[in-house]
Amino acid sequence: MLERRTVFKAALAAGASMLLAACSSTESGNATSVDGKPAEDAPKAKITAEPAVDAKDAPVAKPIVVKVTEGKLTEVKVTGEGDKAVKGELAADGLSWTSSEPLGYGKTYTYAAKAMGTDNKPAELKGTFTTLKPAKEVRATLNPADNVTVGVAMPISVKFASAVKNKADVEKALKVKTDKDIEGSWGWLSETQVDFRPKEYWPANIEVSVEAKLLGVDLGGGAYGKADVTTKFKIGRNQVVKINTPDHRMHVYRGGAEYKSYPCANGLDAEVDRNTPNGTFIVMEKKPQAVFDNARYGYTNVNKKWACRISNNGEFIHENQDNASAIGKTNNSHGCVNLLEADAKDYFDSAIVGDPVEIKGSRLPGPTKSDVKDWLYDWPTWKSFSAVK
Incomplete structure (x- = not known):
C-alpha cells in the first residue's frame, strides 16, 4: 500500500503541473498568470542619448x-540648473531630438524623454549627466570689430x-x-595671439565674416575656451601709401593709380636708429591731436x-609744420613721416585703419x-607660423 500511495502522489504532482500549463496564454506576446494579472513585456522602443545617462566630463x-529605435519620440526635455530647459528641436520624423544651444561648464543636466513604440507601448529615458569643469576658462577677443x-x-x-x-x-x-576666394x-x-592675413591685400569692397568657435576647445594645460566670438566687417577702397625715403615724397595710390603726392621728411638718414624703418605697415589708429615723448632724444x-x-x-x-623747411628736402625726424599741416589733414581725412603703408630706401629693417607686424614677413615665412601643417 505504501508503494501505491507514493506512485499516486507523483501522478498527482504531474497532473498539477499540466493544469498550470493549461492556464497560461502567449497570445500577442502577453503572458497571463494563474491569478489573472498580466506580466509586462518590455516595450520595443528604445531611447538612447549622447551624452549617455551618468556620463561625466561631457563636452x-x-x-x-x-534618439529612439522601434518607435517615435513624443516628448524630450533636457533641463539644467534651476530647471531651465535646454533649447532643442525634434526632427520631423520623430526619431531624434537635437539641442541648439551650448552647454555650461561643470553643470548637471537631466533627461526626461518619452516615446511610443511600434508596439503601442510607451518607453521613457530618465537620468543625468555632467559636463567637464576646466581648471581655467580663457577668454578671447577678436579684431576687427563688427560692422x-x-x-x-x-x-x-x-x-x-593666457598662453595657448x-x-x-x-x-x-x-x-x-x-x-570671393581668398x-x-x-x-x-x-x-597669446594668432592672426589671419591674405597672401596679397584683400580685394576692395568685400565683406568678411569670422567665426572663432572656441567654447569647449582644449587650449592645453587644463584651460578651455570660455566662449565663441564672431565678427563681420567690410574691406573698403584700395588705398596704399608708398614712400621711398631718399625721395622725400609720400605717394598715395587709389585702386592702383596715383591719387595724391605730398612732400615729406622721414627719419634722419645719418643715424640708423632714427631711420623710418623699411617694410609694409598698416594705419593702426588716427588721432586729430597727439602728444609725443621721447626721453632718449630729449623731447616731451x-x-x-x-x-x-x-x-x-x-x-x-x-x-610737423615746425619742420617745414626740411619737408620735401631733408630727412631729419626721429622716425616719423613729417608732412605740412594742410597735407597732413588732407591725408588724415582720406585714411582708414588697415590701409597699407609701404616704406623702402632706409637702412633700418x-x-x-x-604686435602688428603681419606684412613684415614674406608669404612662405608667414605660412610657417601656422600650427596646422
Missing part, C-alpha cells in the same frame, strides 16, 4: 542628441587672456568667410596734429617686436 560644445570698414591690409587678430598650448586645435576652430593663412605671432609733450600711427614701435605719419 560643452557638442550638441545633445536623443567697421577697414583697409585692404587689415589682419584678423584673435588674442587670448594646443595651437593647432585652436586654428581648426577659426573660420574666415568672404564673398588665399590666406593663420599665423601665431606669440603664445610735443603736440602734433593729424597723426596716423603705423607701428607700435613709435612711427606715425603726422603734421621693420620692427618685429610690434
